[in-house]
Amino acid sequence: MEISDKLRHYRKQKNLTQKELADKLHLSRKTISGWENGRGYPDIKSIAQLSDIFGVSTDDLLKDNNLLEHYDEQNKQSLRARKIVKVTYYLNFIFILAFYGYIFGLLNDDNSITLLILFGNMILFFANYSDWNRFKQKKQLLGMIIAFILLIFLNAGIIPTNNEFFQLIKGSDQAEDLGxxxxxxxxxxxxxxxxxxxxxxxxxxxKRERDSNNTEN
Known part of the structure; x- marks a missing residue:
């Protein structure tokens, strides 16, 4: 029996409507409907909750090849995303150092290329980043906001924006200076x-990889 059929069977066995089951799981009725019609699958956390609600084992619910394939594919995607996040995080350091090198005159190549790569790398990082729950903690969120504001002022002092602003006021070609x-x-x-x-x-x-390596050593 497929997971969709099992969910429908056990729900009706417990005399629950889709809305009642959704309320117990803190989900929408549409999500439950999608599961029962094979348009989606519950995650591992939901499987554990469903096991408790229906009074059946998680093994019973998980006995579905399609569901296991779905979890396997999700795991592969998660591993791929973590690798991309790891690589782009370290590349971000390299591109930042390179760009500051241009600002301080240590490098003389065209910095527009580095700027584009830096932007693309940042987009790729955030597109694969998933650990947003860490910023639900007020301390973490506040720390990020403060860091960003301080960096705005720091970079504004490093990059000669103020000089350009005064040139904009005095200059004859204001359109070019504005650009x-x-x-x-x-x-x-x-x-x-x-x-x-x-x-x-x-x-x-x-961090988990480093902690694991330190424990093994």
Whole structure:
């Protein structure tokens, strides 16, 4: 019997409507309907809750090849996402150092390429990042906001935006100067986000790997 049929069978056996079951799981009735019609699968946490509600074993609910394949695919996607997050996190450091090198005149290549790569790398990181629950803690969220604000002021002091602003007021070609000023504001914001990423978004999977290695040693 497939998981969809089992859920429908056990729910009716307990004389529960889809809405009542959804309320017990703190989910929507539409989610329960999707499970029972094979349009989706409950996650492991929901399986454990359903096991308690129906009074059956989790093994009984999990005896479905389609469900196991679904979990296997989810696990592969999760591992792939964690690898991408790990790689892009470290690349973020390299690109930040390179860009600051351009700002301080240590590197002389075209920094627009590095800026584009930095932006693309940041997008790839956030597209695969999943540990957003850490910022439900007020301390973590407040720390991230404070770090970002401080970095905005720091980068505004490093990048000569103020000089461009005064040139904009005095200059004859205000449209060109406005473009330069706007570009530098964007650079300040982007660089501040990337440094905040490096400080506040350290992947916990990396920490767990290091703790595991230290325990083995």
């Amino acid at each position: 330069v000023f706007t570009g530098e504001v964007i650079i300040i914001i982007l660089l501040s986000i990337c440094v905040t990423l490096a400080i506040c978004f350290y992947p916990r999977s990396i």
